[in-house]
Amino acid sequence: MGGHRCCGKQKVKRGLWSPEEDQKLTEHITSYGHGSWSSVPKLAGLQRCGKSCRLRWINYLRPELKKGCFTPDEEQLIIDVHRILGNRWAQIAKHLPGRTDNEVKNFWNSCLKKKLISQGLDPVTHNLISSHHHTKINEKQPYNNVPVFSVDYNNNNNSHMIKNISPSPSSPPHQHVHVPSTSTMNIAQPAAALLVQKITEPSTSEYQGPSITSSLIVNGQINCNDAMTTTAVRPYESSININNESSCTPNISTSSSSSSVNVNNPSKFGVLDDIYVWDDATVEHQETVALRSNMEGVEQYSKTHNYELHHDHEKLAWEMDPLDQYSSFDVGFAESTFLSAGGVMCQDLSNSMADLEWNY
DNA sequence: AAGAAAAGCAACCGCTACGCC
DNA sequence: TGGCGTAGCGGTTGCTTTTCT
Missing domain, CATH: 1.10.10.60 (Homeodomain-like)
Structure with a gap:
């Protein structure tokens, strides 16, 4: 008292x-x-x-509170969202019905933080603590010889298997590399049999951007449940294309990506890792989303975000807000287009838009 | 078995944002 | 426009429980 x-x-x-x-x-x-x-x-x-x-x-x-331990799905969701939002516990808790910010915070501090550390991950950045960051793999690859990795998401130990399936003689095929689940592409989950084509960094110190078209492509499958309770496996493709067609404006790049999302993707977030940033850049992210409902047809919306990308920051993340707004929709498809310029100028991105609407 | 250390977690504290007057 | 009250947030504290030696 x-x-x-x-x-x-x-x-x-x-x-x-x-x-x-x-x-x-x-x-x-x-x-x-x-x-x-x-x-x-x-x-x-x-x-x-x-x-x-x-x-x-x-x-x-509160009667709506969920009692008991966090489920593995909730645990993974917290990790995924924390990776994007950091210690914004209230925001994270909004994605976990029945859980409070205090509960999530305590769970993070007492359990998840240690779990990430034990996996060799920095609990703040979610990057590998050691010097063996996965992007370093590519530094050994000759420029123009783009390595191709197959990512196996069927691994159950939170450590996805990346398999280098490049045809290059300098990099033996089927070279296995373990990377933590949170340090690589995480555009949509669950996904299986991803194929990642990564961008390589050239060795020259004069480098100011990719001199040819480079791309990062993710192919996979997403399990969806539609409103008629049928389960379907739908393919998706996501790509970032970096083009530098003009040698006199070496700091220009455009990147486009599309990623599918649905209500079974609990994170509701899109993340693009491994964007190669050779200079601090302002990124304009224009997102077009078509949401299909069996009851109400197709709705589409578009919005633009602006981000600051820094040289040492190779991750771009965005929250798929419309899924909150249209949470009753079963399947959504988001197309995102990124426009990146090293603080110089931007390029029209309209040409890279595509119709990515789901067809049942 | 007992004390120490570590872990878990409920509650508190200080700060900020916002609305109202 | 500034003061005040309130709600909300994130960091921290400290008590309880569990594990270790």
């Missing part, structure tokens, strides 16, 4: 809540709502401050 900053001179109880206090608070809020939290303690007959009542209700007494 003692004074509380937010409650003036009023004596309030602190520490753990008793079952009797929980009952009083629950009965009051279910009967009258909370209104102004500062008035709740008095009205509910509690010697607590309003802030404490609010926290107790939000974190433990």
